[in-house]
Amino acid sequence: MGFDKEKIIRDFPILNREIKPGKRLVYLDSTATSQKPEVVIEAMNDYYRLYNANIHRGVHTLAEEATAMYEQSRVKVQKFINARSHKEIVFTRNATEAINLVAFTWGRQNLDAGDVVVLTEMEHHSNLVPWQMLAAEKNLRLEFIPVTENGELDLLELPALLNLKPKLFCFTHMSNVLGTINPAKELISNAHKAGAVVLVDGAQSVPHFAVDVVDLDADFYVFSAHKMLGPTGIGVLYGKENLLNNMPPFLGGGDMIKKVQLRTFKPNDLPHKFEAGTPAIAEAIGLGAAVDYLAAIGMDHVLAHEKELTAYGLEKIAPLEHLKIFGKDITNKGGVIAFEMDIAHPHDVAQILDMQGVAVRAGHHCAMPLHEKFHIPATTRASFYIYNTKEDIDKLVEGLQIVIDMFG
Amino acid sequence: MDDFYRELIVERYKNPVYKGELDPHDFSYEDENPLCGDHIHIDVRVDEDNKVTEAAFSGHGCAISQASADLLLESIIGKSLEEVKHFSKEDVLDLLGIELGPVRLKCALLSLKVLKAGIYGVGELDEDLV
Numbered sequence: 001m002g003f004d005k006e007k008i009i010r011d012f013p014i015l016n017r018e019i020k021p022g023k024r025l026v027y028l029d030s031t032a033t034s035q036k037p038e039v040v041i042e043a044m045n046d047y048y049r050l051y052n053a054n055i056h057r058g059v060h061t062l063a064e065e066a067t068a069m070y071e072q073s074r075v076k077v078q079k080f081i082n083a084r085s086h087k088e089i090v091f092t093r094n095a096t097e098a099i100n101l102v103a104f105t106w107g108r109q110n111l112d113a114g115d116v117v118v119l120t121e122m123e124h125h126s127n128l129v130p131w132q133m134l135a136a137e138k139n140l141r142l143e144f145i146p147v148t149e150n151g152e153l154d155l156l157e158l159p160a161l162l163n164l165k166p167k168l169f170c171f172t173h174m175s176n177v178l179g180t181i182n183p184a185k186e187l188i189s190n191a192h193k194a195g196a197v198v199l200v201d202g203a204q205s206v207p208h209f210a211v212d213v214v215d216l217d218a219d220f221y222v223f224s225a226h227k228m229l230g231p232t233g234i235g236v237l238y239g240k241e242n243l244l245n246n247m248p249p250f251l252g253g254g255d256m257i258k259k260v261q262l263r264t265f266k267p268n269d270l271p272h273k274f275e276a277g278t279p280a281i282a283e284a285i286g287l288g289a290a291v292d293y294l295a296a297i298g299m300d301h302v303l304a305h306e307k308e309l310t311a312y313g314l315e316k317i318a319p320l321e322h323l324k325i326f327g328k329d330i331t332n333k334g335g336v337i338a339f340e341m342d343i344a345h346p347h348d349v350a351q352i353l354d355m356q357g358v359a360v361r362a363g364h365h366c367a368m369p370l371h372e373k374f375h376i377p378a379t380t381r382a383s384f385y386i387y388n389t390k391e392d393i394d395k396l397v398e399g400l401q402i403v404i405d406m407f408g
Numbered sequence: 409m410d411d412f413y414r415e416l417i418v419e420r421y422k423n424p425v426y427k428g429e430l431d432p433h434d435f436s437y438e439d440e441n442p443l444c445g446d447h448i449h450i451d452v453r454v455d456e457d458n459k460v461t462e463a464a465f466s467g468h469g470c471a472i473s474q475a476s477a478d479l480l481l482e483s484i485i486g487k488s489l490e491e492v493k494h495f496s497k498e499d500v501l502d503l504l505g506i507e508l509g510p511v512r513l514k515c516a517l518l519s520l521k522v523l524k525a526g527i528y529g530v531g532e533l534d535e536d537l538v
């Protein structure tokens with residue numbers, strides 16, 4: 001289908017909403033969660049209307065149809081990130097749960113007192129707190145790749161950190177605050193040479209550019225459906241088959257077992273071993289539809305569109321008075337612009353923009369350590385996706401001008 | 409423009425009257441709203457009858473939290489601590505003259521929370537007390 005701007009906008013019913021009297025919705029908060037196209041909403045409605053049933057157990061027609069659609073979604077996701085096998089795609093609740101799954105199973109099994117885990121200073125809390133919890137339990141040592149003033153990982157520090165022989169290295173493929181796209185392939189290859197297993201937080205990458213887990217050689221790769229046009233309540237853990245096979249199960253219950261006796265059980269095969277209980281069936285089907293939608297557009301087109309918007313946004317926003325952009329000069333930057341205004345708090349900025357119909361986010365964006373590093377309690381963040389246009393950015397700039405007129 | 413950013417609020421945010429610190433003071437307290445990073449420190453002086461003679465706040469945050477701190481301190485000067493204890497959420501909203509959703513309400517009430525925690529001499533004040 002390629003990149004047909006008008007069609008894309010028509011595909012998202014919410015964008016028709018008059019959010020304030022006379023103001024159409026300008027949605028610049030896709031980093032928090034994306035909007036959903038009609039096809040995704042309808043795919044989930046169809047499940048409930050036409051073939052709602054529990055999966056994997058039933059023999060009736062509805063159950064067979066539902067199971068087939070659920071498993072087809074898994075294959076769609078597998079193809080989308082180019083995993084070798086559908087067995088390597090585990091459905092979770094979200095990226096956060098996928099990270100916790102790895103911490104709870106692989107982490108508990110493989111990490112011991114004194115072991116080093118390397119993270120970065122730009123992690124989302126979801127790729128930080130699970131490791132802090134495990135570190136407290138197991139007495140692990142957490143080390144961090146610093147972030148430069150420019151908003152990029154300080155790779156000069158990497159060799160020293162890898163010299164500590166970390167057992168695990170976790171990093172985000174793209175920062176949800178700075179927009180920095182990290183050189184994942186290079187990072188993974190260096191970490192592997194040092195003997196570390198690598199987990200990549202792909203919550204901001206899979207929605208916005210092509211990800212090939214085999215080419216990257218990631219050991220674990222996690223993401224959430226709701227940031228890539230899909231529904232909330234479903235996320236993905238990709239793991240290399242041999243790693244997943246050797247891990248103990250996560251949650252216990254139905255579906256994750258092959259055989260149960262009163263005192264023992266035998267876990268199911270991959271990926272079901274990690275999917276206890278009735279999963280988010282409609283949501284998995286919705287995710288499948290979202291993947292189809294993105295694949296039809298082509299992820300290279302998605303990235304090109306966002307890069308264009310980001311360049312335009314930087315050009316328009318940077319010259320505004322009283323405003324400072326974080327990570328303005330990042331070499332490889334995705335569609336996120338976070339900024340601070342010396343005359344107004346991010347909450348006020350966001351509220352005044354909201355009065356103009358422009359939705360942005362204000363706060364620490366679940367990256368408190370990163371904000372602390374830059375000595376700011378909070379930023380205002382605008383983020384872009386396929387349905388945004390240059391006119392949206394013009395609306396943002398108009399709104400910022402109102403803030404300047406009011407508080408300046 | 410909506411009434412939300414009434415002139416009074418923007419004016420008090422830009423040019424607060426009670427911003428500063430009092431040293432010495434009879435009591436002081438501070439707290440923050442971790443979600444948005446609003447931070448407020450309040451110093452109060454009282455006379456022998458426990459009436460507020462002077463009050464000052466410092467800190468940083470959004471226009472709502474800063475303006476409400478300024479207006480709140482203005483309104484407690486000359487009042488007894490007993491009276492101040494009875495200040496309520498509605499009193500603060502009346503001072504601001506606007507209606508607030510749940511998120512911004514926390515910003516507006518931070519200064520009252522700090523002030524009451526200072527008066528009661530407690531470490532943390534239950535939100536319900538505010």
Ligand SMILES: Cc1ncc(COP(=O)(O)O)c(C=O)c1O
Nearest residue numbers: 094095096124126176201203224
């Ligand atoms: C970089 C990054 N990692 C992880 C997450 C967590 O995603 P979720 O809340 O869907 O688990 C987010 C979401 O904001 C994110 O931006």
